[in-house]
Every structure is written in C-alpha cells, then in structure tokens.
Amino acid sequence: MKILVPVKRVVDFNVKVRVKADQSGVELANVKMSMNPFCEIAIEEALRLREAGKATEVIAVSAGPAACQETLRTALAMGADRAILVETDVELQPLAVAKLLKAVVAKESPGLVILGKQAIDDDANQTGQMLAALLDWPQAVFASKVEIGAGVATVMREIDGGMETVEVTMPAIVTADLRLNTPRYATLPNIMKAKKKPLEVLKPADLGVDVTARLKILKVVEPGKRKAGVMVKDVAELVDKLKNEAKVI
Amino acid sequence: MAALVVAEHDNTQLKGGTANAVTAASQMGGEVHVLVAGSGAKAAADAAAKLAGVTKVLHVDASHYAGGLAENFAALVVGMAKDYSHIVASASAFGKGFMPRVAALLDVAQVSEISAVESSDTFVRPIYAGSAFATIQSSDAVKVVTVRSTGFEAAKATGSAPVESAAAGPDKQQSKVISQELTKSARPELAGARRVVSGGRGLASGENFKMLESLADKLGAAIGASRAAVDSGYVPNDYQVGQTGKIVAPELYIAVGISGAIQHLAGMKDSKVIVAINKDPEAPIFQVADYGLVGDLFQVVPELTSKL
Numbered sequence A: 001m002k003i004l005v006p007v008k009r010v011v012d013f014n015v016k017v018r019v020k021a022d023q024s025g026v027e028l029a030n031v032k033m034s035m036n037p038f039c040e041i042a043i044e045e046a047l048r049l050r051e052a053g054k055a056t057e058v059i060a061v062s063a064g065p066a067a068c069q070e071t072l073r074t075a076l077a078m079g080a081d082r083a084i085l086v087e088t089d090v091e092l093q094p095l096a097v098a099k100l101l102k103a104v105v106a107k108e109s110p111g112l113v114i115l116g117k118q119a120i121d122d123d124a125n126q127t128g129q130m131l132a133a134l135l136d137w138p139q140a141v142f143a144s145k146v147e148i149g150a151g152v153a154t155v156m157r158e159i160d161g162g163m164e165t166v167e168v169t170m171p172a173i174v175t176a177d178l179r180l181n182t183p184r185y186a187t188l189p190n191i192m193k194a195k196k197k198p199l200e201v202l203k204p205a206d207l208g209v210d211v212t213a214r215l216k217i218l219k220v221v222e223p224g225k226r227k228a229g230v231m232v233k234d235v236a237e238l239v240d241k242l243k244n245e246a247k248v249i
Numbered sequence B: 001m002a003a004l005v006v007a008e009h010d011n012t013q014l015k016g017g018t019a020n021a022v023t024a025a026s027q028m029g030g031e032v033h034v035l036v037a038g039s040g041a042k043a044a045a046d047a048a049a050k051l052a053g054v055t056k057v058l059h060v061d062a063s064h065y066a067g068g069l070a071e072n073f074a075a076l077v078v079g080m081a082k083d084y085s086h087i088v089a090s091a092s093a094f095g096k097g098f099m100p101r102v103a104a105l106l107d108v109a110q111v112s113e114i115s116a117v118e119s120s121d122t123f124v125r126p127i128y129a130g131s132a133f134a135t136i137q138s139s140d141a142v143k144v145v146t147v148r149s150t151g152f153e154a155a156k157a158t159g160s161a162p163v164e165s166a167a168a169g170p171d172k173q174q175s176k177v178i179s180q181e182l183t184k185s186a187r188p189e190l191a192g193a194r195r196v197v198s199g200g201r202g203l204a205s206g207e208n209f210k211m212l213e214s215l216a217d218k219l220g221a222a223i224g225a226s227r228a229a230v231d232s233g234y235v236p237n238d239y240q241v242g243q244t245g246k247i248v249a250p251e252l253y254i255a256v257g258i259s260g261a262i263q264h265l266a267g268m269k270d271s272k273v274i275v276a277i278n279k280d281p282e283a284p285i286f287q288v289a290d291y292g293l294v295g296d297l298f299q300v301v302p303e304l305t306s307k308l
Ligand SMILES: Cc1cc2nc3c(=O)[nH]c(=O)nc-3n(C[C@H](O)[C@H](O)[C@H](O)COP(=O)(O)OP(=O)(O)OC[C@H]3O[C@@H](n4cnc5c(N)ncnc54)[C@H](O)[C@@H]3O)c2cc1C
Pocket: A013, A037, A038, A120, B199, B200, B201, B202, B203, B225, B226, B227, B228, B229, B240, B241, B242, B243, B244, B245, B246, B256, B257, B258, B259, B260, B261, B262, B263, B264, B267, B277, B278, B279, B280, B283, B295, B296, B297, B298
C-alpha cells in the first residue's frame, strides 16, 4: 500500500506575523517558512506505518510555488520515499488543492492519504475533508491514533467532548491532530540522502485542474488591540479589582 | 433564498454553538431554516423551533444519523442544497468534519470560522492564529460557512417555528463509530462557559490541577489548559484552548502558569476580563491580561480560592 502525504509550506509557527500596510495580506517577504506542523505529524505517521510493514511507500506531495521543493526535501529527509510538486504561482485555496490532490491520487492509487488537520496560515481545516468528498472516500479527521487492519483503518479522533474511535473502509482519508505522534528530526546524513531522492514536478494543467480562486480577499487587517491592563501586587488586590472594578465575581 | 443551519445536538438538546450559528445565519439576509438530523432527535428539533429567527425546522429521523458521521451528513445536506443560498454550521468538531465535504460536493469554496457577517456574500474571519483578520467575498452560488461561536450571541429561545419532517439521505456505510470516551465533568462546558480557569505547564503535574479544580468550583468555572499541559498528559485533549483547540470568550478567563504563546492567545483573547498568574514578569500573557499577578501559582491559587 502506498501512502500519500500532502504537505504545505507555511510561515513558521514562531514568526510574529505582520499585516501589510496596504491591507492586501500579511508580510511574506524575508519571513521564515517551514513545513506546516500538522503535515510533519502526518509524514511521521506515514513513516511509522511503513516501518511497521503496513505500507510500502510514502509519497509527499505539495502544491504551490517552486520554493515548496524545500518543504518536500524536508519530507524526504524525514524519510519519505519520493515527492511530487504541483507547481503554480497562483494563490491556492483548499478546494483547488483538493482537486489537485484528487488528480494525484488518480495517478498514484494510494490506500491512504494522511493530511494535516489544519494549515496554520489560512487555518481553514478543509482540504482533507474536501479531498475525501471528491474521491467519495470515508474520512477520519483529527486523528490521535491510527491502526491499519484488513481493508479498514481504526482511528481514534479528538472531538469536542473527548475522544471517539471510528472504523473506516480503505482507501480513506486521515487528518493528523497534535497528539498523533511526535515527528522525528531529519538527521544530517538523511538530509544529504534526500537530495538524491526523486522529486517530480507537475503543473495544474498537466492534471487538468482549474485552480482559479473562488474567494476574494477584500482586505486583511490587524486584530483589535486589548486595552492595557494593570499589575496587582497581591491576591487581596486581585480579588478587590475583580469584585469592585471588573465586577465579574 | 434562505440559509440552512445544520444543527448539532444530543437528541434532546442543541449543542456545539448551533444557537450562535443561527444568529450568524440571520445576518446573511434571508430566512433561516434549521436541519435537525438524528435518530430519535424530535426533542432537539423542537428546541431548534424555539430559536429566535428560525422560520422552519426540517427534522430527519434515521438511524444512520446517530453517530454524526460526516459522510452521511454531507450527502444529506447536499441533497437539500438547491433550495438554499447559504449552508451554515458551527465550527465545532462536528461542523468542521462534514461541512468541507458539502462544499466540495457542491463545487464551492467554504468560508471557515467566520467571526462576523458583513453582507450576504462577505464575511470576516481570523487567519494566522488570529494575528490578522481577513474580509472575504464569495462569488459561489451557495455559500458554505462555518461559524465561530464567540463572534455571535446565541439565539434566544423566544420563537416558535413549524417542524416539518424531511426525507433521509443515503446511508454511505463508509465509516462507523466504534466507541466514544467523553470527558465527564460536573463543571460547565468549556466552549460556552461564563468563567474559565486554565492551567499550563507551570502546574507541573495532573495532580496539581486539583488546585485549579477547587478554584474553578468556587467560581462555577470550566477548566481549560494550554497545549503543553495537554501534551504532558495533565488533562484530557478536549481541555485545550487555542488556535488548534477550543475558542473561548468567557466573562472571566484566569490563566495560571501559562506563558501566553500566540497559539494559546488565539483561543482566549476575546475574553472580557483576563487574569494572568505567572512567576515570570516577562511572560507574554501579561500583555493581554487586564489583571496580572506575578507570583508562584502554588501560593497564589490556594490563597485566591480561600479569599473568594
Ligand atoms: C501547530 C501548533 C499548534 C498549537 N496549538 C496550540 C493551542 O491550540 N493551544 C495552546 O495553548 N498552545 C498551542 N500550541 C503550543 C504553543 O506554541 C505553546 O507551546 C504552548 O501554549 C505553551 O504552553 P504553556 O504556556 O503551558 O507552557 P510554557 O510556555 O512552558 O509556559 C509555562 C509558564 O508557566 C510559568 N510558571 C512555571 N512555574 C510556575 C509557578 N510555579 N508559578 C507561576 N507560574 C509558573 C512560566 O513562567 C511560564 O510562563 C501550538 C503549537 C503549534 C506548533
């Protein structure tokens, strides 16, 4: 069984994001970019399934500009076998990504696609579910444990009130939540080896997909600032402020 | 045209921000219908009929809606979509699960977790963990929208709409729920609580969370946590507040031993009053706190509990 893992290149989670003065978006020039953290977890899970003999090949795929090759090299350095870049400079929205991924699935016939639950830039939390719908596959999203059985996957997932275990028929879509695993670091020798692993580059047109954006971003602004607070010297003052000033207790 | 709000419920009550989603839908311009699909969920349908602004409730009763499975809910909603200009649901785990499927099957974009409605086709939503807010316009024929509960008041139970039964959709039989382990607590539900006491890595153990429980019980508060506290196993997953956990906006949020990473702030900085207790005066949490107290939580928390 092949496992396909879509990985997104995003602004590193440690970067303090700034809005552009013209309100057209956030500042991306000279900002550190990394693999979306949930995608690292997705790669790690795929690697563990391969190491456990449940999968034969792990293929990382990314859609976006040429710079996504770096993200794919990171996936290869972690241990993915090969990579596919669907290269485009068009700003991709989740529906377009899902359509591109559907076409890649048609080419590769994986038994499982593991995505991140959410990209930390757009915070959309859509792509995996959309891909599942386009393929008419079942989904197990927000996974914190994945077990592969005969023709089925049993997935424990995080829900609002606690945990839920679902069984899905394969092929299936899984999206990774934070507690699924702790991703490995790429070691230096593996980073070197990754440079020689195959990385195929395709264009949306090769896949017959129209990636035109459906949503128009009218403006992007900074969030409202909270008014400055005060420091209190002790518990007594805190209780007094909460009672008599804020009137919340 | 009308908006269809897909309800989340436990058969008897509406849950997960459904009443807030109704308020958002009311601002989109047309009538508001609510779909209550479940197995034996008539009581929930009746509850939906009482929500202010709702003009009709569609009640679908079939056993394959019992588990809230995304495959079945998406198929049902897509079958109804031609009558609607908007499909709306709360951005709860349930809504996040099936709504993108609905959008993809309709070949439209989804607008995720809106915090405000500007007009029938334009919405505001946070991006980059709330570091920025984007105003987004959809040109799709049907707008598929999930709603962040903290952006909208819950619709009050002052209405009386008719409840009609509607036909079930297909049972896709692609997935099934094997079991659920729900966190049991007598305290209020975190997402809708008026007061929240949250603990972070500073608590140092699950055992120490008992201290926060005493404080929470004095205040009638729910308990939340940072990712670090959850990852360390101090408390269950569903306690996590933040960008990738729950979004809360209570009247009072007390952050104890939490540094205030942007990913945590994303989930609580719309709270009305924020209190931070931390031994590090430089901790970023103090920048959003209305009242900051620098001190050792192991002394401060018991003292606070006793003084309330
Ligand atoms: C993809 C991604 C998603 C994330 N999503 C979330 C999310 O949804 N929610 C979330 O919370 N985080 C999230 N994080 C993690 C986030 O970046 C921080 O790592 C996390 O919030 C830190 O938790 P903390 O404040 O408890 O721990 P720390 O940052 O370690 O802070 C502990 C604090 O406790 C204080 N302290 C220690 N001992 C005491 C004492 N005795 N008395 C008083 N104070 C004390 C310290 O001064 C310190 O400020 C995410 C990260 C990533 C990469």
